Amino acid sequence: MSLLNLKHIKKVFTEGNTNQIVALRDIDLSVEKGEFVAIMGESGAGKSTLLNIIATLDQPTSGTITLNQTDLSHLSEKDSSQFRREHLGFVFQSFNLLDTFNNRDNIFLPLVLSKAKHEFMIDRIKPLSKALGIDNLLDRQPSEISGGQKQRIAIARALITQPDLLLADEPTGALDSGNSEKILRLFNQINHSGQTILMVTHSAEAASYAQRTLFIKDGIIYNELYRGDQNRSHYLEQIINSLAALQSREVTSQ
Amino acid sequence: MIQFKLAYHHLVKNKNQSLPFIFSNTIWIAVVYIFLAMLYDTNLKNISFGTIAVALMQLGLGFVILVSGLAIIYAEQTLNKQRTKELGLYSMLGLNKHNLRQVIGIENLLFYAISTGLGLIIGITFSKLSVMSLRVLLSFEHLHQTLTIKPIAIAAIIFAIIFLLLTLYDFLGLRHINPMTLWQKASKPETVPKGHTFLAITGLIVLTIGYYISISSRASLSAFLQMMVAIILVVVGTYLIFIVGSIVFLKLLKQNENYYYKPKNFIAVANMLFRMKQNGAGLATISLLCTATLVSIIASVSLVAGQNNLLNLWSKRDIQIVSTSPINLVQNEQITQFASKTNISLQSHRQMTVTTPTNGELKNNYFKANNSLKTEVAISSLDLQQYNHIEGSHYHLADDEILLYSPDNTYQGKEIIIHGHTYKVKPVTSFDTSFVYNHSTYKPIFIIAKSQAIAQKINPTPVLYVTSFNTVGTKSACKQFGEKLPNLLNADPASITSRFVIKDLFGSLFGGFLFIGVLIGLVMICATAMIIYYKQVSEGYSDKANYAIMRQLGLSQQETRKAINSQVLTVFLLPIVGAVINLAFALPVLKNVLSVFSMYNINILIIVSFICIALLIIIYMLIYWSTTVVYRQIISS
Incomplete structure (x- = not known):
């Protein structure tokens, strides 16, 4: 059984009384444990909606979604909050660190919300901060560090609960290429240690770090690319070609 | 002009912050205006004890100006955080510091204009409405209010000065700052103020001096300046203690x-x-406003509650005549005739002779005659035979023993030293014909000695003749009798006391104070609610x-919801605790102010204080509870 399973997911937004917008038409998707999957697509293709549904921030209009055999499509507000902090880790484009906390407490936040013991938090953060190279940043405020450093703190916050699934929403969108590369290498490194990652991105470069890339368009999955044994630059080429094909199909279909 | 556009744009765009700021400024301006209007637009000065009322209002005015100035400066700091970010952006886009100053200046001017306009409208409406409604509610017809330009202009000028200082402070913040730091400053947490131990100690010292002045100074018009200094020190001290104290508390x-x-x-x-x-x-700020609410309500309610006490102090009999020569037969005849003319009968006629009271001070049981700022008692003496006769009692005294009657039993000493002689004191709690000579505010103390000779030795002054009786008849007849009696006997009105006349007089006098106290209390509690809301x-x-x-x-x-409740509850009680401590140190002052009105009964003050504190806590909780709902709605919208 796969870790994450989406079957016939449909999401319709109703604007006003009549105007219906179909964000997701029919999504079938499964992610295996230990996989690193990238989801690509244009703005408005339905990536964010899909991510919100997987993140239990939104619920599908129809279809089923399970993570580790837990049905996510009908969780109550309270249960979904608890589910998010226990099973999911989040990395955002704009980092979403809280400026009221220092970096250490930002990382502790999900554990505090889960009422973990302070000793337990300290045990968890030690290896993590070492692996992410953020030891010397912990006592500083988010406002005092650079974008790349902020994203490392955010990743630490996402990983400290040892989540089943790490959800990353454009994690390199606000970073320069040098920092982007460092963060993506870090993702690879985390993935190699067994962490399942689902990443939404615009960037072919970012997607090329994943093992599998899904292309979404008009609310369905259009295409799927496996990296297999290819090296990264080769895979990147494939992704770029695929994107070009996706766009040209758009032109011809019009 | 681009600067105007930017300032306006910023004000409108950040309406989440600028609207509450305007809102709180409006409240402060309205409050200051209400005080000014009471001072300049009413006949406050001309009602009885008006000078004291005016002095108290001036103290209140000084207090609200100080608190509003500090509160506005602090409120603007939040706003400034956001503004700093925008200014950083403008500066990156090529505006120089002079341009930035113009943007700040224009924005502050806009804030000032809007807040002052709204504040004055609200202030005028509120003071008109409240004076009208309180006049009806408390049936107090003596106070009249007009609408003049003077308080409006003064309020506008006061806040112009506050905003000018604010703008200069903002300009100062712009120096030595480059675009990048301006840009980043916005998301930085506030830092622990430099030298906060020093600030904490300063705060404690300032507060202690303020408290000391307020405890040690005596209520009189000459102490006005001292009281003002005490208020300033307590306000500054409270701010320092709360800022540093809450930081230390949170850090712990x-x-x-x-x-x-x-x-x-x-x-x-x-x-x-x-x-x-x-x-x-x-x-x-909240703590100080609560203090002000408590002080004004407690003072005025205590006066009203103590009204009967004062009445009993002045005279327990319906009519009391104090004269330097005994009532002669002709006068006696005049009184009886006038009584039957006004359809009343006279009962339980009593007469006594006492020595003319000597003013002075009592310190460590030692009486020192003087007439100065320190004067607080007026001592007179009589012999035991008269006292036993009046009270129907059977006391016996030795030569060095005396009975001592003080209002509400306020003299606690076991002995008293007068003119070098020590007398053993036996306190007595009743004296039916006690009186206040010339209705002075000094505490009357009566010493009952074994004989007339000893009484004269204790207080060697000419004797006074005190004639008193009760009147039986309709209330209006009794009052009419009391009003006309001084004229009939051709005597000084202060020497003839009629309970019926005095009761009405007190009613209007203390009604006036209750009116002012309730008005100020109302204004303060509204301001508290608004500031908590803000x-x-x-x-x-x-x-x-x-x-x-x-x-x-x-x-x-x-x-x-739990996190929000915790955030509210952790510090929720601190302002009330602060207010109660401040009040504890204000009580001695209140006691002194009340003694100007010959009220020495501290029990009334304490009972009223407890009731007021309990009421305030209830109102405060309601305000907090309802504003927390607002906070929660904002968070989850």
Whole structure:
């Protein structure tokens, strides 16, 4: 059984009384444990909606979604909050660190919300901060560090609960290429240690770090690319070609 | 002009912050205007004891101006954070510092104009409405109010000065700052103020001096300046203590890992520490407003509650005549005739002779005659035979023993030393024909000695003849009798006391004070509510984004509610505790002020204080509860 399973997911937004917008038409998707999957697509293709549904921030209009055999499509507000902090880790484009906390407490936040013991938090953060190279940043405020450093703190916050699934929403969108590369290498490194990652991105470069890339368009999955044994630059080429094909199909279909 | 556009744009765009700021400024301006209007637009000066009322109003005015100035400066700091970011952007886009100053200047001018306009309208409406309604409610017809330009102009000028200082302060903040730091400053947490131990000690010292002045000074018009200094010191001290104290308190909470790393406390403590100075300043403002509410209500209610006490002090008999020569037969005949003419009968006629009271002070049981600022008692003496006759008692005294009657038994000493002689004191609690000579405000003390000779030795002054009786008849007849009696006997009105006349006089006099006290209390409690509302709304908007992030990370609605409650409850009681401490040190002053009105009964003051504190806590909780609902709505919208 796969870790994450989406079957016939449909999401319709109703604007006003009549105007219906179909964000997701029919999504079938499964992610295996230990996989690193990238989801690509244009703005408005339905990536964010899909991510919100997987993140239990939104619920599908129809279809089923399970993570580790837990049905996510009908969780109550309270249960979904608890589910998010226990099973999911989040990395955002704009980092979403809280400026009221220092970096250490930002990382502790999900554990505090889960009422973990302070000793337990300290045990968890030690290896993590070492692996992410953020030891010397912990006592500083988010406002005092650079974008790349902020994203490392955010990743630490996402990983400290040892989540089943790490959800990353454009994690390199606000970073320069040098920092982007460092963060993506870090993702690879985390993935190699067994962490399942689902990443939404615009960037072919970012997607090329994943093992599998899904292309979404008009609310369905259009295409799927496996990296297999290819090296990264080769895979990147494939992704770029695929994107070009996706766009040209758009032109011809019009 | 681009600067105007930018200023206006900023004000409108950040309406989440600028509206609450305008709102709180409006409240302050309205409050200051209400005080000014009471001083300049009413006949306050001309009602009885008006000079004291005016002096008290001036003290109140000084207090609100000071508090509003400090509160506005602190409120603007929050606003400034956001503005600093925008200014950084403008500066990157090529505006020079002079241009930035213009933007700040114009924006502050806009704030000033809008707040002052609204504040004056609200102030005028509120003072008109409240004077009208309180006149009806308290049936107090003696106070009249007009509408003149003077208080409006003064209020406008006062706040122009405050805003001018604010603008200069903003300009100062612009120096030595480059675009990048301007840009980053916005998301930085507030830092612990430099030298906060020093500030804490300064705060304590300032507060202690303020308290000391207020306890040690005597209530009189000459102490006005002292009282003003005490108020300033207490206000500044309260601000310092609250700011530094709340920071230390929060830091301690944060250091306690078992407390801090709990979901609700974690968020609450971090939020409060992030804006710690502002948090402390807000709490101090609320605390001071609560103090002012308590002081004004307690003082005025105590006066009204003590009214009967004062009445009994002045005269327990319906009519009391104090004269330097005995009532002669002709006068006696005149009184009886006038009584039957006004359809009343005279009963239990009594006469006594006492020595003319000598003013002075009592210190360590030692009486020293004087007439100065320190004077607080007026001592007179009589012999035991008269006292036993009047009271129907059977006391026996030795030569060095005396009975001592003081109002509400306020003399506690076991002996008293007068003119070098020590007398053993036996306190007595009743004296039917006690009186206040010339209705002075000095505390009357009657010494009953074994014989007339000893009485004369104790207080060697000419004797006074005190004639008193009760009147039986209709209330209006009795009052008419009392009013006309001085004329009939061709005597000084102060020498003839009629309970019926005095009761009416007190009714209007203390009604006036109750009126002013309730008005000020009302204004203060409204201001408190508004400031708490302002605090919650402005904090709500600044916390909103953080709560949104935490919801994404897995904070449920229920946990959000818990965190908010913890944030509110952790510091919720501090302002009330501060207000009660401030009040405790204000009580001696209140006691002194009340003694100007010959009220020496501290029990009334204490009972009224407890009732007022209890009421305030209830109202305060209601305000907090309802504004927390607003905060929660902002967070979860």
